[in-house]
Amino acid sequence: MRQMFSSRQLFIYVAIFVVAVALTAVAAALLVNISQRRLEAEQYPLKVVEIPKGELDPAVWGKNFPHQYDRFIKTKEDYGQTPYGGSTPYNKLERYPVLKRLWAGNPFSVDYNEERGHYYAQIDQRETKRVQVVKQPGACLNCHAAEAPQLIAELGWETLNKTPYDELKARAHLGTSCADCHDPETMELVITRPAFRNAMEQRGIDLSKASRQEMRTYVCAQCHVEYYFLGENKILTFPWSHGLTINDIEQHYDDYGFKDWTHQETGAPMIKIQHPEFELWSTGIHARSGVACADCHMPFMRVGGVKISDHWVRSPLVNLSQACQTCHRWPEEELRTRVAIIQDTTARLLRRSEEALVAAIDAIVAARAAGATDEELSEALNLHRAAQMRWDFILSENSTGFHSPQEAARVLAESIDLARQAELKAQQVIAGSERDLLTTR
Amino acid sequence: MSASFKVNVSFGMLSLLVAVLGILVGLGAYTFVYARGFSYFSDDPKACLNCHVMRDAFDGWRHSSHRSVATCNDCHTPHTFPGKWLVKGINGWNHSVAFTTGDFPDPIRIREFNARIAQQNCVECHEVLVSQIHRSGPHQELSCVFCHGNVGHGR
Numbered sequence: 216m217r218q219m220f221s222s223r224q225l226f227i228y229v230a231i232f233v234v235a236v237a238l239t240a241v242a243a244a245l246l247v248n249i250s251q252r253r254l255e256a257e258q259y260p261l262k263v264v265e266i267p268k269g270e271l272d273p274a275v276w277g278k279n280f281p282h283q284y285d286r287f288i289k290t291k292e293d294y295g296q297t298p299y300g301g302s303t304p305y306n307k308l309e310r311y312p313v314l315k316r317l318w319a320g321n322p323f324s325v326d327y328n329e330e331r332g333h334y335y336a337q338i339d340q341r342e343t344k345r346v347q348v349v350k351q352p353g354a355c356l357n358c359h360a361a362e363a364p365q366l367i368a369e370l371g372w373e374t375l376n377k378t379p380y381d382e383l384k385a386r387a388h389l390g391t392s393c394a395d396c397h398d399p400e401t402m403e404l405v406i407t408r409p410a411f412r413n414a415m416e417q418r419g420i421d422l423s424k425a426s427r428q429e430m431r432t433y434v435c436a437q438c439h440v441e442y443y444f445l446g447e448n449k450i451l452t453f454p455w456s457h458g459l460t461i462n463d464i465e466q467h468y469d470d471y472g473f474k475d476w477t478h479q480e481t482g483a484p485m486i487k488i489q490h491p492e493f494e495l496w497s498t499g500i501h502a503r504s505g506v507a508c509a510d511c512h513m514p515f516m517r518v519g520g521v522k523i524s525d526h527w528v529r530s531p532l533v534n535l536s537q538a539c540q541t542c543h544r545w546p547e548e549e550l551r552t553r554v555a556i557i558q559d560t561t562a563r564l565l566r567r568s569e570e571a572l573v574a575a576i577d578a579i580v581a582a583r584a585a586g587a588t589d590e591e592l593s594e595a596l597n598l599h600r601a602a603q604m605r606w607d608f609i610l611s612e613n614s615t616g617f618h619s620p621q622e623a624a625r626v627l628a629e630s631i632d633l634a635r636q637a638e639l640k641a642q643q644v645i646a647g648s649e650r651d652l653l654t655t656r
Numbered sequence: 657m658s659a660s661f662k663v664n665v666s667f668g669m670l671s672l673l674v675a676v677l678g679i680l681v682g683l684g685a686y687t688f689v690y691a692r693g694f695s696y697f698s699d700d701p702k703a704c705l706n707c708h709v710m711r712d713a714f715d716g717w718r719h720s721s722h723r724s725v726a727t728c729n730d731c732h733t734p735h736t737f738p739g740k741w742l743v744k745g746i747n748g749w750n751h752s753v754a755f756t757t758g759d760f761p762d763p764i765r766i767r768e769f770n771a772r773i774a775q776q777n778c779v780e781c782h783e784v785l786v787s788q789i790h791r792s793g794p795h796q797e798l799s800c801v802f803c804h805g806n807v808g809h810g811r
Contacts, residue, residue: 282788424795425795426795426796427791427795427796427797427798428798505802510803515789517785520784520785521784521785521786521787521788522785522786522788522789523788523789524789541803541804542803542805544806
């Protein structure tokens, strides 16, 4: 056999062969990778339909996201009562009759039920007596209608807020919807409600820099917050210029000289607090640990081979294993007991606070009967306002203290103290006017 | 190319030099073998156990849900050839320095660099499971072990 190559040639051929093998391997790996990525893009989200721009109906979105929709539509179901909450719309005014007196002159003294699920966000708002006894502004629709962003785009922010609710309610058909929190193109979490955006801007927080974990709280904080209607145009506003504690919120209202209503019995300029879940949560240990609303109220769950966020937003107490046990490896009964300890303690403090507030109201009423003037009672009235807004901050917050146990106890301690101070001041006014009567004789 | 130069070294000097070199190599080799140096080129969790500070992690792992599907390296080193050996090298050096000098926190806390590797490995194995809940853009990623802190070897 004759030699075909010199050894030098052989070396070159071998080198070319090796390089070709390597390049082919790289090209093949790249090809496989690209096809894999393409497949992933096709698999998720599985676009059965193109969601039209401005589509609000969860059923349409549900065609592309069947698992999430199946869970969301469960917010229609009544899963029953928890010790202090749940989804059964029981009458809270019957359960706690003292509320009627504490809210005397405010629509909440007429109608106040436990909330139902997200599905009913528009229905329950439309049906509450609170929109019948008082002419409410369109501002309510910010959170009680999925149509709000479209109405704002069409009418303008101010017009939506100031137009009477009754004139706009024909335009509202859907409560909570996918588009409230999700970008229909990318499904990323988005802020769609101006009031939250404005309030965060005022606090100097740049929402465009928010992490996904923060957004898993912020989308909820668009609505689950304390609010008021600012000025003649009834602009929906969150009172956060000083911060998120009730003391900060009080400062904001005092700066602005605001009152929600005048108390029917005492004549005090009152603040009605409404569902400040985000504010109370933000002072708690879960917030400090970086736990978002969705972690407990929409925990990840397995459906077949994938995990999804459970869109059946509900009390973690009826979902302890998913909501708590991932992080807290204790038996369900133990976890339930821990929650009960916190909530029972808070509830006892709430009742104590109510007793003190009733005593304050009685004393102020007695002072008025004895002929005391607004001027003489001004200190007592301001104390009544301060005491009751603190109590209301914890009462109207839908966790019975669980979101921030120590803060709840601190706030109620202040409430009890201030209510007793109000009572004392009113009694001193009575004593003083009696003394005056004696000396003028 | 090759410059030749003469060095005047006596035979005795040269012998001494060779002997010293031999002692160095011998002692080094013995230390390497004594320290089970070759084990670090394996995937055997017992290699990590050479440092007894890893005892708790090892014991935890043996009772964990991952004991039969993943070893230390599966979670704590990248799944690519160069990545794996680079990280083994970096951590090997850092761990050697820390354990030798005793300068490390107790309880041991994972550092950002290694936490990211572990997180990436969670996602690589559980890609299908988390396909609908995981995003890996800036500010988008949620940490798996934030909630599932006990899957590997307890916190």
